[in-house]
Amino acid sequence: ALVVVFSPLPRLRGLLQRCWGRLERGFLPGFSGGQSPPWGPALALQAPAYLPQPVDDAGESNEAPSLLDSILWMAAPKKRRTIEVNRCRRRNPSKLIKVKRNIDVCPECGNLKQKHVLCGYCYAKVKAETRLIRMEINKKEGGPFNAPTVETVILYDGEKPTEKDEGKRIIERARKRPSWFVQN
Amino acid sequence: MRLSVAAAISHGRVHRRLGLGPRSRLDLLRNLVTALVRHERIEAPWARADEMRGYAERLIEYAKLGDTNERAMRMANFWLTEKDLIHKLFKVLAPRFQPHPGSYTRLLQIPNRDGLDRAKMAVIELKGNPFPPLICQRRNTEKTLLNQLLKGYREDVQRTAAP
Numbered sequence: 001a002l003v004v005v006f007s008p009l010p011r012l013r014g015l016l017q018r019c020w021g022r023l024e025r026g027f028l029p030g031f032s033g034g035q036s037p038p039w040g041p042a043l044a045l046q047a048p049a050y051l052p053q054p055v056d057d058a059g060e061s062n063e064a065p066s067l068l069d070s071i072l073w074m075a076a077p078k079k080r081r082t083i084e085v086n087r088c089r090r091r092n093p094s095k096l097i098k099v100k101r102n103i104d105v106c107p108e109c110g111n112l113k114q115k116h117v118l119c120g121y122c123y124a125k126v127k128a129e130t131r132l133i134r135m136e137i138n139k140k141e142g143g144p145f146n147a148p149t150v151e152t153v154i155l156y157d158g159e160k161p162t163e164k165d166e167g168k169r170i171i172e173r174a175r176k177r178p179s180w181f182v183q184n
Numbered sequence: 185m186r187l188s189v190a191a192a193i194s195h196g197r198v199h200r201r202l203g204l205g206p207r208s209r210l211d212l213l214r215n216l217v218t219a220l221v222r223h224e225r226i227e228a229p230w231a232r233a234d235e236m237r238g239y240a241e242r243l244i245e246y247a248k249l250g251d252t253n254e255r256a257m258r259m260a261n262f263w264l265t266e267k268d269l270i271h272k273l274f275k276v277l278a279p280r281f282q283p284h285p286g287s288y289t290r291l292l293q294i295p296n297r298d299g300l301d302r303a304k305m306a307v308i309e310l311k312g313n314p315f316p317p318l319i320c321q322r323r324n325t326e327k328t329l330l331n332q333l334l335k336g337y338r339e340d341v342q343r344t345a346a347p
Contacts, residue, residue, distance in 0.1 A: 147222060147268045181317070
């Protein structure tokens with residue numbers, strides 16, 4: 001149910017009635033004279049009820065200060081920074097590059113590695129081999145969304161599946177088994 | 185006690201903000217989890233891999249509850265966008281990790297990305313995957329330097345203690 005509650009204040013209602021009366025008699029609501037104003041065809045605009053008086057002198061005094069005046073208010077260094085002060089700032093330990101002491105030698109390949117990070121060379125080696133294994137898997141599966149419901153085991157040249165690899169899917173790789181890939 | 189709620193300062197806030205918003209973050213992590221279950225070894229930015237690790241392990245714990253469990257199936261349906269992986273999750277990964285109590289994934293940092301951003305990258309893999317291992321375990325034999333030195337020290341002690 002739609003309920004319309006309309007209870008204007010008495011003064012507002014009086015004002016509205018007077019405006020409406022003037023409109024009906026053909027006067028402009030904002031016109032304060034007795035004569036009938038020129039009513040001609042006009043566009044409906046969102047304009048104030050009265051025209052603002054053109055004021056020239058008040059505008060110029062409120063103009064924002066130009067750049068040449070505001071320069072007087074900007075921050076600027078007072079004296080030249082001496083080389084001693086500059087050196088203190090530039091050579092402060094927080095600005096120097098820290099020395100890394102966590103670099104080691106990989107025991108497998110002899111390349112440098114960070115202690116908590118895998119060796120880049122060894123990881124690239126393993127990544128290349130996994131890529132080839134995945135290509136073999138894709139060839140075996142054929143299309144997308146064919147994930148098998150059994151485990152997978154990878155056999156290299158001349159290897160036979162043992163009794164542990166009973167119900168598993170076999171992926172053949174046509175090369176000798178690398179020394180770092182120990183068969184379980 | 186919190187005296188001020190400064191919005192621009194993030195001291196001590198632990199939650200990461202990934203992607204374009206919370207929904208985008210969940211979509212990102214969901215894509216990564218799907219890729220991990222499919223390929224079992226993933227290379228991704230370290231922050232995303234770290235965030236995804238918790239979700240992947242909880243998904244495997246849900247899968248361990250079994251195929252018939254309604255909640256487990258709903259979780260797997262939400263988190264795996266490729267539906268053939270749901271079969272793989274329940275039939276391959278759940279039996280594989282049944283004896284393990286926890287920690288089914290391994291997160292290792294790799295050298296920074298080669299592109300312009302030099303991002304911190306990580307490789308995350310499920311344990312027991314068929315691929316070649318990333319870290320080769322060095323077996324402790326008699327011939328290693330440390331063991332030779334310890335053997336020499338033990339013999340010195342026995343020689344001084346004996347007479």
